[in-house]
Amino acid sequence: MADLLAPFAGRRSEAAAERLIAHFGSLGRALLAPPESLTAALADYPALARRLLAARRLFEAGLHEQVSRSRISAEDPAYRRYLRFQIGQSPVELLHATFVTAEWGYLADERIATGSVAQVDPSLRSLLGRAFDVGAHGILLAHNHPSGSPEPSASDITLTRKISELTRSVGIELLDHLVVGADRIVSMRERGLL
Numbered sequence: 001m002a003d004l005l006a007p008f009a010g011r012r013s014e015a016a017a018e019r020l021i022a023h024f025g026s027l028g029r030a031l032l033a034p035p036e037s038l039t040a041a042l043a044d045y046p047a048l049a050r051r052l053l054a055a056r057r058l059f060e061a062g063l064h065e066q067v068s069r070s071r072i073s074a075e076d077p078a079y080r081r082y083l084r085f086q087i088g089q090s091p092v093e094l095l096h097a098t099f100v101t102a103e104w105g106y107l108a109d110e111r112i113a114t115g116s117v118a119q120v121d122p123s124l125r126s127l128l129g130r131a132f133d134v135g136a137h138g139i140l141l142a143h144n145h146p147s148g149s150p151e152p153s154a155s156d157i158t159l160t161r162k163i164s165e166l167t168r169s170v171g172i173e174l175l176d177h178l179v180v181g182a183d184r185i186v187s188m189r190e191r192g193l194l
Contacts, residue, residue: 008051016045031056032089060085068106072098074140074176080185086111087144088180093120095143097127099136100175107134117146122159124166131172139167142178142185150181157193164194 004027005013005020023041024030030038035053042049063082072079079098087094093115099107110130113122120143131139141163143156152160156179164174177188188194 005048008055009045009048012045012048016042016048019045026089028089029091032085067098067109070106071104072100072106072140073104074178074187074189080178083142083178083180083185087142088182090144091146092116093143093146095120095122095141097130098140098142099131099134100138100140101135102137104138104175107136112141124163127163128166128170128172131167136172138173138175140175140178142180144180148182150179150184150186152177152179152186152188152191152193157188160188160194 002014002017005017009016020027020030020041024033024037030041031052033041038052039046039049042052063078063085066078067082070076070078083096087096094111095113095115096109097112098109101107108130112127112130113120115121127139130136141160145151156177160174160177163177167174174194175189177194179186179188
């Protein structure tokens, strides 16, 4: 990790790497930590924190551009990389929605809810409200499992079916619900759970 930080931290890269690993446990969690957490962990290295956050915003913008300029598909490796970056390393469950046109063209995407280590409880009203705001014909949901297992839980399945019924009743299709684990993503549609 020190070698990777060298362009940003120079000769202080080894000490900074040790600090980040001690604080976050892994490079992935450090790089995806909330800005205030990363800044606090690198309090003795404020310039490094600013550089890492800038690099992260640049990388995120590149991923977003790639996703937003193409037809959205739950199977697309670029879309899955984007989801891993957005929610994959979070220590709590996050629910992310991507809103699409009838032809699966990108309209918008955003975090819909933040939960705990074991669950996320979204506001269905805000999900539908946002879908109406952007004129969505379809929604792709994704949430992470901080445990690392991408296997859908019973409550994941129940919630997904509830959301699917609700969206269908107002003419919006829930296209898929992806569960993001440490190294795999499970499609609830492919599993026949949607």
